[in-house]
Amino acid sequence: MTDFLNDLPDLTLSVPTQAYLEEPRGRYQGRGLTVAKPATVDAVAAVLTRCNARGVGVIPWGGGTGLVGGQVSETRDCVILSLEKLNRVRDCAPGDATLTVEAGVTLAEAQAEAAKVNRLFPLSIASEGSARIGGVLATNAGGVNVLRYGNARDLVLGIEAVLADGTIVSDLKRLRKDNTGYDLRHLLIGAEGTLGVITAASLRLMPIPAERSTAFLAVESPKAALNLLADMQGRLGESISAFELIHRQGLDFLAEHFPAMRHPLESRPDWMVLVEIGGSKGSAAAFETALEAAFEAELVSDAVLAQSDGQRQALWDIRETIPEGNRLTGSISSHDISVPLSRLPEFIERAGVAVRAIAPDARINCFGHVGDGNLHYNVFPAPGRMKADYVNMRGQVQTAVHEVADALDGSVSAEHGIGRLKVGDLERFGDPGKRIAMRAIKAALDPNGIMNPGALFDGAPLG
Structure with a gap:
């Protein structure tokens, strides 16, 4: 069915393997006519020209790491356009x-x-x-x-x-x-x-910052984390590059699946923050002074300050392994939301109430980039139960969490995108005027609808 691509220069064609037909969370099983690997931009143009003329769908494929199904299609056989050879x-x-x-x-x-x-x-x-x-x-x-x-x-x-x-x-x-x-x-x-x-x-x-400092801190609550962020921004300005909120549930999952990974704090607080700054010479000393002030103001109750690159990396390994711990545990429903900073504590409280009204025994792992208002709010089965036990609740949980985010002037997709997973959410929560403009742009630039069909938009006519 893709013989029309056979004679193109700088192009390799192959049968789609499983790597091109799945996504990390295993929610979609894709379909594909062929994997086309162009080595030049002219080869990309030639593939699109011929696919467009025949109305054949094209799914651009990078590393396959997207979390909302944007790289796979279950309903339409498409050419999978891999960019692996465009690597110069x-x-x-x-x-x-x-x-x-x-x-x-x-x-x-x-x-x-x-x-x-x-x-x-x-x-x-x-x-x-x-x-x-x-x-x-x-x-x-x-x-x-x-x-x-x-x-x-x-x-x-x-x-x-x-x-x-x-x-x-x-x-x-x-x-x-x-x-x-x-x-x-x-x-x-x-x-x-x-x-x-x-x-x-x-x-x-x-x-590259002349000095970099990283610390893992215990805080009383999400509100306390925001107060700490405001205090540090006042003292350190824009040198703060990362400010990550971490809940104890995430570290409990790590202890279960990665027992060799040590908890960084002697205490076992419910809420923690991983903060990193980078700046000119003297910024490390300024950071230590800011930490001392945070202790005095009772914004922080425990802390580990990295003393080497190895210790810094160990702290970041904890944060970056939390998603893998989540995956191994198996979530009922995962959410990538953002709300205004001032409303983050309210979101966490209201979403928890909404989730437990549906699944009273569920575990919640709330973590993420609190410095920019983005939380990964994930719901998991109770100990000893499987996510399959909650299959009838998944849609209810997702809707409840997204309704809370929307009610607080937030977004149901902070950084992962819409893909195929959240098309319905975009229709429900997106601004009607914005959706009209998006459809008009899509119809103008892709009138035959070949580009990543099914992502961002449902099957309704675009015009």
Whole structure:
């Protein structure tokens, strides 16, 4: 069925293996006609041109790490367009503080390239070893450093992309200011491959902090965590790069599945914060002074301050292993929400009441990037029970949690995107005017609906 692609240069075709037909949470089992691996942007354009002419769907595939089913289709056989061979570093310009890479470069590889010229590419997520730049930008990934450096879109100066009809958009200028009409960069970033395929990007690089400090702290409550954040921001300014809220339930899961991983604190508090700062010389001393003030103000009751890179990494390993502990436990329902900072404690309280009204014995692991208002709010079976025991409650739990987030002026998708998992949520909770505009843009740029069909939109006509 894909013979029309056989004669294209710089293109490898193969039968889809399981790696291309599944996603990390195992909720979708995908379908695919073939895996197309172009090695050049011209090959990407040729694939899209021919698929568009025949109405064949195309699913852009990066590292397959997305958590909302954006990389798989259960209902339509599509060409899986893998960006793995578009993996070159095109340019590194430390004088301009930019790095231009193709979409198949992994996030970890981009970070390493920046380090070679004594610069920092600060975007950091748990899957950075396998997540590729194309997918990272298509989903506008967030991660642990959003508080200081912003989301993925804030770290991109220009992109190269191919639209549904094969048109190549080449806009890789390394400019901070370019006011020349519509900003297609920001239209395509976060579009989850529904408008075109990002093939390369010019990324912003940052100075490597002269000093970096990391601490694991015990706090009384989420409200206390926010008070601590405000106090530290007042003392340390924008040097705070990460401020992660962690609940004891997450560490209990780690103790169950990774018994060799030590709890960092002598106490066993219900709520903890992992905070990291980076700045000029003297910032480490300023951080220690801020910690002393936090103890005096009773904002912190226990603390571990990393004394080496190894200790720092051990603290971060705890935070980055929590999602794996969750996966091994098996969630009833997982949520990626954001609310205004001031309403985070209210969300946690109200969501807990709503969940336990449906599943009284469920366990809740609430953790995440509290510094930017993003929580991963996950619900798990009681000890000794399986998630299958709650299969009839999953939809109710998800709706209840999302209703609380929406009622507090929040979002039901903070950083993971919509994909296929949350299409119904977007229809229910999204602004009607925004949905109309999105459909109009989709219809204009992809009138045949070939780009990642089923992601972001339901099956209704786009026009």
